[in-house]
Amino acid sequence: MKKAMFILNPSSGKELASTFKKRTLDKLTSLGYEVVLKETEGEGDATKFAKQACDGTYDLVTAMGGDGTINEAVNGLAEEENRPVFSFVPLGTVNDFARALGIPLEPGDSIEMLEKSRAKKVDIAKVENNYFMNILAVGAVAESVSSVSVEQKTKLGALAYMVEGVKALTANDEKELTIIHDGGTWKGKAVITLVALTNSVGGFEKLAPHAETDDGYLHVFIIKQTGLAAFARMGAAILRGKLEEDQDVIAFKSKVVRIETETPMICNLDGDDKGETPIEISILPKHLEVLVPLADD
Template sequence: MTKVLLVVNPSSGGEKAKDFQEMAKEKLAQHFEEVIVKHTEKAGDASDFAKEAAKEHYEAVFVMGGDGTVNEGISGLAEEEYRPKFGFFPLGTVNDLARALNMPLDPEEAIQSLDLTKTKSLDIGKINDNYFMNVVAVGTIPQAVNETTVEEKTKLGKFAYAISAFKNLAANQSYNFKVELDGVEKEIESSTVLIGLTNSIGGFEQLLPEAKVSDGLLHFLYLKDSNLLESLQTLPSLLTGVDESNNRVGYHQVKEVKVSIVDSEETLKVNVDGDEGDELPVEVKVLPSHLQVYA
């Protein structure tokens, strides 16, 4: 009997997840013989549910929620020897993976248009002992994302991040980082470092135009700024997309990255798929074509 798990975060999408649950269940029942529905109640539940489904050899695992719930679902499957096919219904503020896969952002449309006969390969990233599907970021802009409240995100969507980022840039904070790109060390001064897996970062879909969901690469981007004027001068490059280094931004395609801060007295936390992550230093690598995803 083919079984699918549907993990629903009832607090996602302005608490509208339950409105779409039955619709999604009916859609999945057209293809799978048994649909099991579980609701998350706390952080880590989606990951635990996905891990359990992998151990029981479910055919597929779907999650319904925002980027954090999608990250948890992927993280739960990442270390398992048998990994079910993965799918999701976007209910978040940004929905970067949905954007990268050209999925409809409207939940009802995403459910109705889902083709359960087709999957595609999906790279995922590993940062220290955790996993991500979209981006690791550190510095001024990511710190702003960490500080953005749920109320701001609900009211302003992805622009809440942009507003917070601009406020933090005005504080004119830059850092001296030591990075290792595929074994090559260098020191950089920057307000913000991004390590992306997909073209969509923070809802801005052309930031990394060369990034594909299954290219087997990390896309390492940093701003070459040490003051507010230089930060503002990087904006045109970011808005039009970065596919090579220039005098405003640095860009490299790599498979492994290590990032630390030169001043050992200073502490700085990364942001992983929109949520606060570990303190520096971190080690990041790509796991090529690690999952099969419905899209």
């Protein structure tokens, strides 16, 4: 019999988890899995459980929760040799990984999808001992995201990030950076540097339109200055999928990126603060097999 571990964060998505727990259990059982249910109680649990699922006896790990839980589960799988196939039911505010993979954002639909799915090999990125699937940010937005409170998130959802992001980006707080990449070294002042793996960043599905989940590259955007006028212009460019054409943006792709700053700066990985500069980011091509809808290419 096939075996699946179902990792569930009961606090995710305004308690939606309890509503969808039974449906997920029933679906996995009907697909022929013996299911082991693991409910998280706090930070690190999803990572610990996902690691346990790499003991060679599991075929599938299904995680249900927000981006935080999904990221934790991927971090548990990333280092292990016997990685089961991964799937997830998104219950978050933003759900960038789901958007990028074409996984339905409605939890019921993403549970149904398990029945008509295929395993796709996707890239993840590594920064020291941490892994991310969507985005690393250094600079204004990274600092601002860390200031969004749980209450703000619950009340305002993605808007909370927008409010803090706008505040930070319009402040035009430039920092001296050195970015070493496959094509050379860039030195200069920037407000924020983004390293994206997927097209969807912060819910904007066209921020990095050329980033494919399995293209083997880190997509770097250095935003040199913002201020109110530039911010409005870049906002419009993001909606058209043309950020890289903006006069104050430098964009390139690379397999390895090293970011150095004059003073240590917070790094935000998929929405959570993890460490400080200097950092070296590398891509692990097609490292994780994820269940996506059958129709997705």
